[in-house]
Amino acid sequence: MADVSTGTGTGADTGSVRVDAWIWSVRLTKTRSTAATACRAGHVKVNGERAKPAQPVRAGDEVRLFHAGRERIVVVRRPVSKRVGAPVAAECLIDKSPPPPSPVEAAAVGIRDRGAGRPTKRERREIETLRGRP
DSSP: OOOTTTSSSSSOOOSOEEHHHHHHHTTSSSSHHHHHHHHHTTOEEETTEEOOTTOEEOTTOEEEEEETTEEEEEEESSOOOSOOOHHHHHHTEEEOOOOOOOHHHHHHSSOOOTTOOSOOHHHHHHHHHHHTOO
8 A cells, every 4th residue: 555645656755856846835835846946046045045846845844935936945844745735735745835825915016017117126125015025
């Protein structure tokens, strides 16, 4: 019988898994290629360091992912390499993410007048400050 907890099918815990595969396995991104792209773009950090897609993650590692307009902060409880169901995925991580912004807060930022052109450097910095990014 396959071991559902690790998703490997062998029952042996691998100890470490690629970060892009783990992000996809626990349903933080929809596809593995999206997870790998986020890693290459610098949107994934493991223990405070930028992560490449093939970087291994182990139990206890902190993974920060900036995806879909918000930052997700999770701690690896169990490394899994195959995509698992939502209840099992919830057991594989500890979510320490801040709550998502309300729809009113999200809509208030980023609306520009039609024909106003690209934001200037000063305007861009003000927008980043409003969004809470350094």
